[in-house]
Amino acid sequence: MATQAQYVVYATGLVALLGSAPALAQTANGAPIQPVGERPPEQEVQPEVQAMAEFGGVLTPRGRLVLEPEFQYSHESINRMTFEGVEILSTLLIGVFTAQDLDRDSYTASLTGRLGFTDRLELEMKIPYVYRDETSRVTVAEVDPPFDLDRALSGNSLGDIELAAHYQLNRGLNGHPFYIANLRYKSTTGEGPFDIRRNSEGTPQELPTGTGFHSIEPSLTVLLPSSPAVFFANLGYVFNLEDSINKPVGNIHVGDVDPGDAVRLSFGMAYSINPRSSFTLGYKNDFIGKTKTQYFDPDTGASETRSSNTLNVGSMLLGWSYQLNRDVSINLGLELGITDDAPDTILTLRVPFGMDVF
Template sequence: MIRNKKNLVYVGGLLSLFSVPPILAQDNIQPVGQEPEEREVQPDVQAIAEYGGVLTPKGRLVLEPEFQYSHESINRMTFQGVEVLSTLLIGVFTAEDVDRDNYTAALTGRLGFTDRLELEMKVPYVYRDESNRVTVSEVDPDFTLNRELSNDALGDIELAAHYQLNRGLNGMPYFIGNLRYKSTTGEGPFDIRRNSAGTPLELTTGTGFQSIEPSITMLFPSAPAVYFANLGYVFHLEDDINQQVTQGEDDLFIGDVDPGDAVRLSFGMAYSINPKTSFTLGYKNDFIGKTKTKYVNNTSGTTTQVSSNTLNVGSLLLGWSYQINPDVSVNLGLELGITDDAPDTTLSLRMPIGMGIF
């Protein structure tokens, strides 16, 4: 008698580092001449990713402590003056050297509410530090300005829901719909202290604006790998700030602020080395639109609208995952910025812990 066989290849919690959960990639071997049965195989999942994935089973709770560190270094040279020859410049050179370090400790909880619906909540705590050194040459003597800023506080709390749209029958990919809401519990740009000239005296720990992000995730098991892709759109909600930012002859008030919306894209592959270890290679990119800000001059009564530049934030994703036991895994991820607007490096350490509660 010929029996059906399954070749199971486990891709661990590493995918949760990059917006995709771990699953079991399966190859099915059918008897010769027998038509394959249409059937649903629910992948084994430990952690739902930030942007969605195959859902955690009903009644299962995943608690995921996380520590993240990111670093960004900016070196900029500017010139104001006259170019006499291609090798002779007369004017003022300004050199700016900025180093930014962000530390985030977060706890994420995910609950399998039904077999197809999962609810998620993330609570972050943020510490930021920035060192800014500006040197102006061609001045007697050279002028150097050093500024040190920092702040630590609660970040923006996030709520999310994930719904599995199909059953992944007969080798079809899994599609998951996601909806994420980001609050304003962190200290935004209009919550921090400023001097009379409007210069910030501390750093933000949140964006200061609510956002809603619908997205869709695709997972395609192909043993011993799992391919993943995610596409989302972030709606940042406009807000009427109505806050004074400078004091003096020209008192400036900030009126309506419309943050730029963003398109988010990520894709990659997770590869199983053995039943407990896997690695991931991927790429993600955020295309962020212009932010429009209205300034009102109380002295003259004039209103001016200023638009920021668009941003292109792209990063290469590398990661590793180890399955300690069926309920606990360790995930280590590294993001390397490859566009000018992306942080240089981001290192993340996560430990999803699963448990059954009903």
């Protein structure tokens, strides 16, 4: 009889299927024992711990609860110089130079709970608490007199609570990949960009801790075990729901705001070093559409709709994992931004631990 396969939790939360061929029993004279009768049908093997919700994965077994404390640090630095004026020669510019230096840091502590409701269905809830700070300096030259504008902002509060469901579509037998259907909902429990305090001119006095808009994200995850590795891919679409703000921001009245939807793609490979440790290498990319905002002029009553630019957020994924025991593991993930719109670095520490509840 074949031995049961062993699952190892990866740093990105992806679960690799490990196993080896069983040794054949022998008779006393060394001849192998021949099998008698029919081989029993192959049984479906469920892993012990669910994968990271961002990428999906093979689900938590029925009756098992996984609690995952998480701490995430994100850093973004922007250095930009612009020129408005006339170029007479390649070495002679007449106009205004503006230099901007911006540093953003975000600290998020969250607790995620995942429950195996059945062997095919898993339910998830994530509660984050967010602290953000931002420092910026804008220098304007070629004006009389030149000036510097320094600003420091911060904000901290409950972030956007998320709810998700994951359903395993197939059994993944005979070397076939696993297909996981995911559905995620993000609430507006955090302070959005139109909920924060502003002065009479509309300048923010603090930073938001949430997006301010409801969103729904269906996605499909594919996992292909190939011992000692597992290949993964995820494709999803984020529907950011339109909302009527109906608030004044400085001298402008904001009406309906339609955030741009996003296409999310990720893929990579998780590789087992030994039964306790593993590493992951991957890539993810978010293609975010334009945000459309409707403005009203209180004096004339005229309205205008403006659109922002599209965003391309791409990052390399690196991960490490160590399994302390059957119930507890330590996962460390690193994201390195490789597009202009992506944060420079995101460092994430997770310590999931599981328990049987029914």
